[in-house]
Amino acid sequence: MDFLRPNTWADALAAKAGQPAAVPIAGGTDVMVELNFDHRRPPALLDLGGVAELADWSTVDGRVRIGAGMPYTRIITELGDTLPGLAMASRTVGSPQIRNRGTVGGNLGTASPAGDTHPALLAGDAVVEVASVRGTRMIPVAEFYLGVKRNALATDELVAAVHLAPADGPQQFAKVGTRNAMVIAVCAFGLSLFPSTGRVGAAIGSAAPTPRHATDAEEFIIGELADRWEQRKSLPDNVTRRFGELVATAAAPIDDVRGTAAYRTHALAVLARRTLAWAWQDYREGSWPACA
Ligand SMILES: Cc1cc2nc3c(=O)[nH]c(=O)nc-3n(C[C@H](O)[C@H](O)[C@H](O)COP(=O)(O)OP(=O)(O)OC[C@H]3O[C@@H](n4cnc5c(N)ncnc54)[C@H](O)[C@@H]3O)c2cc1C
Numbered sequence: 001m002d003f004l005r006p007n008t009w010a011d012a013l014a015a016k017a018g019q020p021a022a023v024p025i026a027g028g029t030d031v032m033v034e035l036n037f038d039h040r041r042p043p044a045l046l047d048l049g050g051v052a053e054l055a056d057w058s059t060v061d062g063r064v065r066i067g068a069g070m071p072y073t074r075i076i077t078e079l080g081d082t083l084p085g086l087a088m089a090s091r092t093v094g095s096p097q098i099r100n101r102g103t104v105g106g107n108l109g110t111a112s113p114a115g116d117t118h119p120a121l122l123a124g125d126a127v128v129e130v131a132s133v134r135g136t137r138m139i140p141v142a143e144f145y146l147g148v149k150r151n152a153l154a155t156d157e158l159v160a161a162v163h164l165a166p167a168d169g170p171q172q173f174a175k176v177g178t179r180n181a182m183v184i185a186v187c188a189f190g191l192s193l194f195p196s197t198g199r200v201g202a203a204i205g206s207a208a209p210t211p212r213h214a215t216d217a218e219e220f221i222i223g224e225l226a227d228r229w230e231q232r233k234s235l236p237d238n239v240t241r242r243f244g245e246l247v248a249t250a251a252a253p254i255d256d257v258r259g260t261a262a263y264r265t266h267a268l269a270v271l272a273r274r275t276l277a278w279a280w281q282d283y284r285e286g287s288w289p290a291c292a
Contacts, residue, residue: 002044009131012051012158017133020155022046026054026069027101029094030110054105054160064166065129068105068159075104083164085171085192089120092175095182105159108144111151111210118145118211119190120173122203126164132157145210169193170282172275175205176267178258186259189247189271193279195229198222202243202272207251207264217246217272232284235277244273 004022006012016022022044025031034040048054054069057079064082066075072090076099080087086104093099093107093116107115108128118141126141130153141162144152153159172191177183188205200221202214221243228235253264 001042003047004044005047005050007050009051009053009160012046012048013131013133013156015046016158017156019044019046024048024109024158026103026106026109027071027098029098029102030106048105048158060163062165063163065161065163066104067161068108069103072099072102072104082166083124083171084167085120085124085173085190086117086164088171088173089116089175089188089190092116092173092185098182104162108151108159108162109153111145111149113145113148113208113210114185114188114206115211116173116175116185116188116205119188119203119205120171121162121164121190122211122213123190123192123201124164124167124171125192125201126162128152128159129161129163130157131160136160138163142213145212148209167192168197169195170279172279174271174275176259176271184258187251187253187264187268187271189268189275191272191275191279193283195283198226198229200225202247204247204250204268206258207253207268209252212250214247214250214272216249217243220246221276234284235280240273240276240280243276244269244271247272 004015006015023042024046026048048069054067057066072093075090076087104117107117121141128139128141128144130137139152170193175188176186185206187207190203192201200218202217204214205211224239248265248269251265251268253261255261
């Protein structure tokens with residue numbers, strides 16, 4: 001197996017163009033598992049660890065640009081105030097060791113329906129910056145997931161970064177697992193409130209072939225909140241409950257070793273109802289970002 005270790009982004013793109021079958025490796029927390037279990041035997045590994053610009057974040061046109069190789073630990077410590085939903089999701093990934101190595105770029109590369117960052121990225125309207133020697137494409141994250149572990153990357157493309165606007169209002173992320181840590185999600189839910197535009201982002205994970213928006217629930221709650229934002233009126237239980245039911249209708253889950261489809265559907269409704277109530281309470285009290 002060839003081992004390619006570029007030191008610049010230009011060299012990384014050239015290497016991927018030259019050997020499209022080369023498998024990129026960032027933190028290696030998915031790739032090494034696949035190699036160790038012999039699920040994959042690529043002709044080459046393309047180690048992105050030497051490309052310094054992938055490992056940092058910056059602000060571009062008022063949005064946060066997170067380099068594909070920036071580990072979760074730094075997202076949590078450096079961006080917890082700015083992107084609370086993504087930071088909450090990052091906190092639930094694996095263990096400290098996995099969070100020190102694992103990256104959003106790797107989560108997107110794997111594109112598992114159970115990847116924890118996806119509901120937060122969808123709810124926050126993230127855009128994925130991908131690049132090749134042919135140029136750069138900006139892909140809305142909802143268009144990035146094509147199927148189970150399939151994404152929109154062409155064979156010569158790499159993920160350069162993810163772009164997200166700083167939180168405009170409270171954000172939430174919640175995940176159900178069979179234990180509290182080191183667990184793949186049975187289901188997960190991300191929520192972003194956008195008080196300045198009256199929008200709400202709601203997205204589910206581990207409950208359909210791809211992570212996806214709960215669009216009916218989004219439309220419903222946008223309508224319900226329309227005359228509540230200004231005076232920060234309370235949200236009745238029947239509204240949060242209906243929101244939960246509509247989030248559950250977005251799911252197309254399966255039965256597997258982690259949980260049944262019926263349990264996933266039920267749990268999503270509960271997660272959505274609870275997180276909406278928490279986020280709205282934070283908004284009413286002006287106490288967001290919630291996880292600062
Ligand atoms: C013990 C353990 C626990 C885990 N727990 C969780 C969890 O709780 N939640 C969760 O979501 N995940 C979990 N994972 C999976 C994994 O940690 C995450 O998916 C992580 O985000 C992968 O990031 P990485 O940098 O290690 O990716 P890598 O393993 O380096 O790469 C993953 C995939 O992305 C591709 N890739 C990497 N970087 C790029 C790039 N810049 N451009 C294009 N493709 C790229 C690789 O080719 C590969 O296909 C766990 C893994 C382990 C081993």
